[in-house]
Amino acid sequence: MARPAPAPLYTLRGAGSPLNALHFGCCEGDPPLLFSGSGQGSVHVWNLTTRRAERVLEGHSGASVTWLNMLHSRDTLISQGRDMRVCLWDLAEGRGDVTDALWTGSVGFCRCSLLETGPGRWLLAHAGETMEEVKIIELPSKSPVCSLIPQAKLGMVMCIKLWQARSIQYIVLFSQKSRSASQMAPYLPYSALVLTFWDTV
The missing domain is CATH 2.40.128 (Lipocalin)
Structure with missing residues (x-):
């Protein structure tokens, strides 16, 4: 008989809609982050030390976020949405702006x-x-x-x-x-x- 799944260490709540994409961002000396993309077009930046959302990024006009990744360590986030756009985000020094976008x-x-x-x-x-x-x-x-x-x-x-x-x-x-x-x-x-x-x- 298979053993039951282990209990979660903790649960992050507050995304507000179903999640379609997750990406970890870990860098030595900095708190580990988890990026989540929601069905309402939001990207939540979760601090896994405090277990709270540090920021909420809006850049896909309410369209579902389907994919997330990082460039330049944790300074640049790249996201894909059902709005047919791939967005580049500047996250350095607490910023959260779309700096460039590609129409797919x-x-x-x-x-x-x-x-x-x-x-x-x-x-x-x-x-x-x-x-x-x-x-x-x-x-x-x-x-x-x-x-x-x-x-x-x-x-x-x-x-x-x-x-x-x-x-x-x-x-x-x-x-x-x-x-x-x-x-x-x-x-x-x-x-x-x-x-x-x-x-x-």
Whole structure:
């Protein structure tokens, strides 16, 4: 018989609506933080030492926040919302302002993926305007790197993951209809593998 789940250490309350995204922000010497994105478009910044929300960030016009991540340690937050925007937030010295935003054009639920490629440089992958499209840009310049569109109609992109193995950057795409196929991505200026999964039925 399986053992019951352990009791929580503590419970954080006050987000005001269902949560869709969580991200820990831990830095040596600073209190650990938890960022939560709500269905009403708010991002709560929770101090896990005091167990209270330090700040509430509003930048997605009430649209659900679906993904959160960090740039530059804990000074810059990046958030994705159902308002079809990815926002960059300046959190340094207690600030909480949107400093830049990217319009994705995607109305789906696919979360972005972020990969650090060097000091102060990242790749961001996000679903595009057309159903099967995935766009990749470089941050902080927002320069387009490539746009990936499979030849076959595979359905809405549901999951994207950028990762780095043995110093080679990869992109994995999952469509709504899932099973197997793979192809190389000739559009990138470095080696990349694109896996597209779809239903054979």
